[in-house]
Amino acid sequence: MNLLNKIRYKSFWLLDSLKGGHLKKDLNGISNSFQISSFSLLQNQNAPILKKLLDTVVTTSEFYNKYKLYKSLDDFPVINKLTIKENFDTINIVPKNSKDIVKVSSSGSTGIPFQIYWTKMKARRNKADVIFYANSAGYTIGDQLLFVRLWTKKYRKPIFIKKALNLVQVDIESLTDKNIETFISKIKSKKYPKSFIGYPSGFEKICNYLDKVKSPPLDCNIQSIIATSETLYDNVREKMAYYFKAPVVSRYSNEENGIISQQMIGDKFYTVNWASFYVEIFDINEDKPLKYGELGRVVVTDLYNLATPMIRYDTGDLGRFCNFENDKIPKLKDVVGRRKDVLYNTKGEIVSPFIIHTNLYNYPELNQFQIIQKSKYDYIFKINCKSKFEKEDEFTSIFKSYLGPDAHILIEYTNEIPLLSSGKRRIIVNLYKP
Template sequence: MTLLIRTLEYLRFYLFWTLDFFKGSNTQKHLTDIAYKIENYSSPKVIALRQESLKKILDHAVNTTDYYSKFKNYHSIKDFPVINKNIIRSQEQEFKSVIFLNKKTKTVSTSGSTSSALKISQNKNKTIRNTADSIYFGKISGFKIGYKLLYLRHWDDVLRKSPLTKFMQNIDELEVVNMNNEYISKIIRNIEKDASKKGWLGYPSGFELICKYLDSINSKPIKANIKSIITMSEGLNNYTKKAMNKYFKSEVVSRYSNMEHGIIAQQKKGSSDFLINTASFWVEIFKIDEDEPADINEPGRIVVTDLYNYAIPLIRYDTGDIGAINYNKKYPVLTKIEGRKADIIFNTKGEIVSSFIVANVVEYDGIIQGQLIQEEEKEYTLKLNVTNNFNQESNVIKEFKGYLGHDAVIKILYINEIPLLSSGKRKATINNYLK
């Protein structure tokens, strides 16, 4: 059986690259380009190549789309406005390149967790670039083509793959919605029986539930041959990071990506910083409430220019997320990614507070889940899902006053479950005061 599994791994690996070879080695060319540009970020040649890629997409946008046509006399990217999901949705046709109107493109759609969904067309070269990005960032986390991918997320009818595709891509679709102990136990049994090399990819909240279950049965480390664990879409708390490493013997890294673009940044093993995908994107940080660049290490809006989507150029696209950049390293990194601007929590002095103060609340004995809501300038509700073992309410309030301010008014609300969004994700924070 082990020989058969190894044979299938090699077959999938060589079949993928053989097919790519006969199609012109496009994925391999992109992969080589990504590795070279990221790993030689500071070289004069790579700096020139990045500038060339940026100029190409800007020129394409002003010459082939109605929206950007008024910027034909631009001098630099600084002459372009910041756009967002709502602007594109209200003027969708104006963003489309006339060159690709009658050509076959791929349509990707945002989940619509925070508003109605947005559909973005991607030209073929962009979809190949995304595949190469996935291969590169998977590889630096320990995942290789041919390994089995345990993919833990919400699978709707649009995302769900056919049995043949799942077999060819070696993917196990694991559903994060309504996870219970019986389902988790089944997942663990199946991966223990399977001797193949594997990678986990999924929502941290789903991994947290798996770890809590393994805690409850006093489980020993799982013999599952896990080579890579990547989390996405939600904040990764310290408990889940440590527990996944404990049970599956693989370091967890967090990925920052979205449906509109692809992989924007990802942690490297041994670092909490997010390596920015400078090969495929031009990333800027703007002040929270102004279209002006933020200072170095100042938290601000993450604004992304896609260097490869020519079907709908996304120039200076406000992702809605908050982060901070540090350029004083070998490669530029995002030192912070705080999630949606609409969900950012402020302390009583008006300063941004990291969402991880909520993510790590599960380290208290008896707390299963938590969610922090800012109701007014100095008023907060902390929702807690707890077991009968929990008896540290005063300690939790004291800790949160340390984060939010000693004049913060914190109300504890005990609930049975933090509800999932339609995407299968959970919000750690909500800001009703801003709304």
């Protein structure tokens, strides 16, 4: 750590100390939770926090008032974005004009844009989660952070904030070969520690450029690489690790809750943030919890949001637990994306997106690709490549082995597959509801 980074680090914690050291206390609490190896002991430790949340909402939220006689979390309903939007005024606890709230907005990339409130306590807890999980990946406060995402006006930081945070805003839309060359040259020339965080699709663009110029591994002093907001596939993970000589992990989070889980270095599973959330897996079609190991909807209870309570909140994502035998603390085996971003085969079974992508990357001639499922048997494969795709038959045959021999696959050529407003590109679009 150079002198300026040390100053940033010490200034950060000095400021927290002057404010009462609350962030440090939160961080210590999170760290202590990760020292517990028994799930039952961890649940016992979190029980008073969960009880405080539930007791508060049933006495102060009109929406939850009917659950005053609850016996456990099981008595509460599953809610989602639409539930919150339609019952916003009756769900909220903190008045809209309260000085203790922080407004948090979702980008709407799932089709339902909405805004909720956090208390300042929740905002501080989220900051502690971010610090803990960043540290676990190798990042230290004060190090330069290379943030690859869509930097719309809403997210852009003023210059003085960027300087204070040591933040470099890398806009995914500006990642042309020329700009990537300039970016790589700049981070190579600066020898101080740096870390990446951002969209895997942005990382992929950077790696594709490095492939193109036949680059060797780079000496950029990269300490950590965290992929977020999109699925991180093995080919991107391996290339980033190769070119930047740093560990690569994937983070599962959303704007309305914060960090729900993250991979630890060398671990393909996701360590759940049980310190700040209670996580359940529900049946895809019914509001009932599944047995450990079964794929279903990820449902979270935010233990620290006492402004817009998010109790048994359906995130819209799918996942499954693992590592749950003998009272071990469950992890997420995988998070396969939003329900409308998964494919079903002709038998009505979910096809893992990881299988799809593993096969996609065997065809580097494809610049962009998107699968649209229109019905039980009908699929459209949109392809962007420089010339006619010569391996159509082979490609179709491989995907039929996963989708079903009776799948009808139509290949369409396109010049561009548009980005979502969030800057992400949907590779799977499901218009079919089994």
